[in-house]
Amino acid sequence: MVEVPKLAKDISELRYSALNHLWMHNRDWVKTGEDGGPDIVVDGNGIEVTDIEGKTWVDVNGGYSSVNSGYGRTEIANAARAQMEQMQYFPQGTTTAPLIKLAEKIASLSPGDLQRSWPVSGGSEANETALKIAKSYHKRLGDNGRYKIISRRGSYHGATGGVMWLGGGGSSRSDYEPAVPGMIYAPQPNQYRCEFNGRTDEECAIRCAEAVENLILFHGPDTVAAFIAEPVSASSLAAVPGDPYWPMVRDICDKYGILLIADEVITGFGRTGKMFALEHWEIVPDIMTVAKGITSSYLPLAATVSTSRISDVFAGEQNLFRQALTFGGHPVCAASALANIEIIESENLVNNSARTGLYLLNKLKELQENHPIVGDVRGLGLLLGLELVKNRDTKESFTPKSGMSKILNKEFRANGLILFATDKGVSLSPPLCIKRSEVDFIIDGIHKSLSTVEKELSIL
Amino acid sequence: MVLTDEGEQLRRKSLEFLWMQNRDWVSMAEEGDPLIIEGGKGLRVTDSQGNSWIDVNGGYNSVNVGYGRTEIASAAYDQMVRMPYFPQGTTTVPAIQLGKKLAEITPGDLSRSFPVSGGSEANETALKIARAYHRRRNDDKRYKVVSRKGSYHGTTGGVLWLGSNPAAPRGDFEPEYPGMLYGPQPNSYRCELGGTTPSECAYRCAKSIEELILNNDPDTVAALIAEPIATPLGSPVPGEEYWPMLRDICDRYGIVLIADEVICGFGRTGKMFASEHWGVVPDIMTVAKGIISSYLPLAATVVSERIASQFAGEENYLRHVFTSSGHPVSAAAALKNIEIIEKENLVDNAATVGEYFKNQLMGLKENHKIIGDVRGLGLLLSVELVSDRRTKIGFPKELRVAERLNQKFRENGLIFRVGSEILNIGPPLCITTSEVDEIVSVLDKSLGELSTEVDIK
Numbered sequence: 001m002v003e004v005p006k007l008a009k010d011i012s013e014l015r016y017s018a019l020n021h022l023w024m025h026n027r028d029w030v031k032t033g034e035d036g037g038p039d040i041v042v043d044g045n046g047i048e049v050t051d052i053e054g055k056t057w058v059d060v061n062g063g064y065s066s067v068n069s070g071y072g073r074t075e076i077a078n079a080a081r082a083q084m085e086q087m088q089y090f091p092q093g094t095t096t097a098p099l100i101k102l103a104e105k106i107a108s109l110s111p112g113d114l115q116r117s118w119p120v121s122g123g124s125e126a127n128e129t130a131l132k133i134a135k136s137y138h139k140r141l142g143d144n145g146r147y148k149i150i151s152r153r154g155s156y157h158g159a160t161g162g163v164m165w166l167g168g169g170g171s172s173r174s175d176y177e178p179a180v181p182g183m184i185y186a187p188q189p190n191q192y193r194c195e196f197n198g199r200t201d202e203e204c205a206i207r208c209a210e211a212v213e214n215l216i217l218f219h220g221p222d223t224v225a226a227f228i229a230e231p232v233s234a235s236s237l238a239a240v241p242g243d244p245y246w247p248m249v250r251d252i253c254d255k256y257g258i259l260l261i262a263d264e265v266i267t268g269f270g271r272t273g274k275m276f277a278l279e280h281w282e283i284v285p286d287i288m289t290v291a292k293g294i295t296s297s298y299l300p301l302a303a304t305v306s307t308s309r310i311s312d313v314f315a316g317e318q319n320l321f322r323q324a325l326t327f328g329g330h331p332v333c334a335a336s337a338l339a340n341i342e343i344i345e346s347e348n349l350v351n352n353s354a355r356t357g358l359y360l361l362n363k364l365k366e367l368q369e370n371h372p373i374v375g376d377v378r379g380l381g382l383l384l385g386l387e388l389v390k391n392r393d394t395k396e397s398f399t400p401k402s403g404m405s406k407i408l409n410k411e412f413r414a415n416g417l418i419l420f421a422t423d424k425g426v427s428l429s430p431p432l433c434i435k436r437s438e439v440d441f442i443i444d445g446i447h448k449s450l451s452t453v454e455k456e457l458s459i460l
Numbered sequence: 461m462v463l464t465d466e467g468e469q470l471r472r473k474s475l476e477f478l479w480m481q482n483r484d485w486v487s488m489a490e491e492g493d494p495l496i497i498e499g500g501k502g503l504r505v506t507d508s509q510g511n512s513w514i515d516v517n518g519g520y521n522s523v524n525v526g527y528g529r530t531e532i533a534s535a536a537y538d539q540m541v542r543m544p545y546f547p548q549g550t551t552t553v554p555a556i557q558l559g560k561k562l563a564e565i566t567p568g569d570l571s572r573s574f575p576v577s578g579g580s581e582a583n584e585t586a587l588k589i590a591r592a593y594h595r596r597r598n599d600d601k602r603y604k605v606v607s608r609k610g611s612y613h614g615t616t617g618g619v620l621w622l623g624s625n626p627a628a629p630r631g632d633f634e635p636e637y638p639g640m641l642y643g644p645q646p647n648s649y650r651c652e653l654g655g656t657t658p659s660e661c662a663y664r665c666a667k668s669i670e671e672l673i674l675n676n677d678p679d680t681v682a683a684l685i686a687e688p689i690a691t692p693l694g695s696p697v698p699g700e701e702y703w704p705m706l707r708d709i710c711d712r713y714g715i716v717l718i719a720d721e722v723i724c725g726f727g728r729t730g731k732m733f734a735s736e737h738w739g740v741v742p743d744i745m746t747v748a749k750g751i752i753s754s755y756l757p758l759a760a761t762v763v764s765e766r767i768a769s770q771f772a773g774e775e776n777y778l779r780h781v782f783t784s785s786g787h788p789v790s791a792a793a794a795l796k797n798i799e800i801i802e803k804e805n806l807v808d809n810a811a812t813v814g815e816y817f818k819n820q821l822m823g824l825k826e827n828h829k830i831i832g833d834v835r836g837l838g839l840l841l842s843v844e845l846v847s848d849r850r851t852k853i854g855f856p857k858e859l860r861v862a863e864r865l866n867q868k869f870r871e872n873g874l875i876f877r878v879g880s881e882i883l884n885i886g887p888p889l890c891i892t893t894s895e896v897d898e899i900v901s902v903l904d905k906s907l908g909e910l911s912t913e914v915d916i917k
């Protein structure tokens with residue numbers, strides 16, 4: 001067992017090791033050291049985690065929008081242990097019982113005729129697999145010219161060599177140029193900042209969908225392999241597209257023979273109040289990718305789920321889809337996923353996500369009335385976002401120079417919240433087992449934090 | 461064990477709902493596949509019919525400590541009960557301890573780990589760090605990456621284009637990633653550059669990489685990535701000159717040297733890391749597989765402080781995130797796995813039993829003309845079959861040599877999948893000499909039969 005040190009001296013030694021030997025996310029080790037070293041979490045229960053000094057935090061981010069069933073689920077640990085004691089690992093090609101059961105479960109939960117799962121270990125791998133399947137699918141049908149991929153500005157689909165070039169914008173990936181060839185970027189259907197000045201959700205949705213069709217026509221329909229999008233984009237602060245968007249996108253893809261890939265890595269497994277978010281619009285994609293909530297991050301697992309129309313093209317020895325990942329279909333991860341899905345189902349967490357999500361949304365809207373810094377409040381289920389602005393009339397965003405996100409992040413901390421703000425705003429995605437009383441605690445913390453920021457930056 | 465009925469039902473479901481690697485569901489159905497593996501201990505695994513198998517492949521060369529290590533399950537359980545997960549912006553005790561452990565056991569000044577969940581992710585991370593490193597130093601033109609024909613570095617969108625494998629063409633996934641340069645593989649049995657000894661081949665192959673760099677504007681090359689010993693083409697051990705020369709070339713042209721120790725690391729070749737055989741310290745080393753013996757998904761990109769220091773300072777951080785980076789449960793399992801490797805001296809065992817194994821294979825070679833070459837280091841060994849030792853020519857496709865062998869190995873209780881005429885051996889490092897004898901005797905018998913069938917005397 002990995003012992004958790006208790007003495008201050010040992011804890012500071014541990015922090016020193018972290019600063020010297022770990023490469024952490026979204027921060028560097030010099031500044032982190034100046035700030036007293038990284039937080040080290042050692043315990044978790046429900047929506048709370050405890051750090052090594054014994055301080056308790058409410059995790060409004062839910063890991064990376066991933067710990068759907070919450071912390072402290074011993075059932076998942078039991079399932080993982082039982083499987084690991086019995087059969088630790090075997091490469092896929094032969095297979096193991098929990099993996100088969102998981103694949104069957106995914107097929108039964110997924111909308112429409114999505115039915116065959118390629119299991120992997122993370123959302124990036126799942127999306128890479130989806131792109132590769134899409135490109136190969138067309139080639140196998142002799143439709144050789146299709147390789148371009150349409151994604152949307154402001155979306156995020158992962159960090160590996162292919163998918164890192166999807167979505168995004170700005171300078172976040174200039175370090176890694178050149179980009180993969182064939183990337184096409186469509187607008188994000190974010191009504192609050194509609195690129196086409198659509199005045200209503202519907203109008204923005206229709207224009208953004210039409211823009212997809214125009215891009216296809218401009219680039220040549222026969223050269224486009226796939227369109228990939230999150231049903232609701234967390235990285236665009238949970239902008240929910242107007243109702244016409246998804247049906248229109250589905251029709252456009254069908255019209256031009258383009259595969260529709262739904263990235264349900266965040267939105268899947270109840271996050272938006274349905275098991276999968278595209279169910280809100282009764283749309284069935286050709287390929288769906290899932291990760292995060294499928295195991296609530298208790299272990300790394302993800303999957304690329306295809307309809308049989310797609311996968312049948314790869315049936316038969318000569319038609320093999322050529323890809324292997326060492327840890328793909330890991331039996332221990334599969335067993336954990338099954339235990340996790342059982343919790344989601346038996347505790348009706350999808351319903352709770354819808355109901356408590358609505359409660360949280362309404363509370364945030366109330367906050368907006370008292371906080372001029374809140375430009376927009378939006379989201380679906382327990383995937384919610386706040387856009388923060390300097391001025392509501394002009395909708396002007398904060399720049400890094402304003403220091404807004406720094407102050408806000410400090411305040412969230414002071415109020416016991418694990419909640420990460422950027423200068424654009426805040427995205428909320430707590431575990432789906434959250435209770436109303438916990439929502440009230442979070443709202444209170446956000447209220448106090450926003451008040452301080454508004455005071456410091458004189459936003460009235 | 462599940463009842464046979466239930467096993468059969470599961471098997472059918474797997475064909476309906478699972479998309480498996482390297483096999484398709486139609487031919488698997490015809491052959492009564494897939495096997496459903498239910499338990500394991502040491503080198504052996506059991507399927508749902510109760511058959512026992514010896515795993516010569518060691519689960520993609522990854523199950524270094526062997527099957528059935530309940531200590532690892534306990535370590536994972538204890539961690540999961542307490543703290544199942546947290547993003548790597550904050551961190552956890554096992555993630556830190558693993559970072560520290562990796563710094564201790566990796567060679568030279570490799571000291572900072574970016575933990576991820578697989579070898580592909582580790583190599584993608586290495587490429588991103590290498591490219592970003594140059595940009596941060598305003599060495600803006602560098603983006604090209606040198607890899608070697610016949611190498612494999614993973615399957616995600618960037619690393620998929622490194623190396624090559626004639627048996628798995630990548631046309632389906634075109635267009636290729638920009639900036640890929642391909643050098644020769646220092647395989648002295650089939651030296652592309654005509655070298656007749658390992659040294660000569662090594663020298664020529666390293667020189668050829670230098671020429672490749674010179675011909676493609678050295679100021680535009682970001683990194684060179686290579687496995688110390690490349691498995692796909694049958695683990696050719698490069699001559700002594702090779703790795704020191706690569707190190708020099710990279711230094712001369714300011715290129716980041718990435719050693720892919722995904723297979724070689726954690727004792728596989730008889731040293732903790734294979735780069736140690738030649739005393740070379742890469743700038744970045746990637747590890748996966750043996751770090752956790754595949755008990756859970758985990759890998760890491762280990763970086764020298766010289767490279768990492770470019771990313772120190774608040775605005776300089778690397779923009780790169782994976783949800784499961786530094787997973788505390790995987791980290792706890794990895795720590796226990798490394799503890800087993802150290803406590804049981806599995807690295808030494810890989811060296812000694814590996815040498816015994818190789819000698820036995822050499823013995824087979826004397827009796828079987830069909831064996832063209834036996835090579836490798838530690839427990840990363842290969843046997844290459846030929847129809848004629850002098851011309852080194854392989855076999856016509858119609859003879860289906862790989863399929864025949866797969867069939868024979870299967871009938872004789874070996875999990876030993878052969879993809880071509882090269883037999884790659886990578887068993888758990890806890891293998892004993894008597895288990896080696898068992899495997900070698902099946903090989904002896906199978907190769908004898910095969911030789912008769914394909915008429916090699």
Ligand SMILES: Cc1ncc(COP(=O)(O)O)c(C=O)c1O
Nearest residue numbers: 122123124156157158265782783
């Ligand atoms: C929508 C979406 N897709 C893909 C990914 C990539 O997943 P991973 O980090 O597991 O590779 C993420 C991760 O945050 C995501 O939010």
Ligand SMILES: Cc1ncc(COP(=O)(O)O)c(C=O)c1O
Nearest residue numbers: 325326578579580612613614722
């Ligand atoms: C040398 C090498 N590098 C990288 C990889 C990719 O690792 P993974 O399958 O975990 O993505 C492999 C996998 O076999 C490998 O052998």
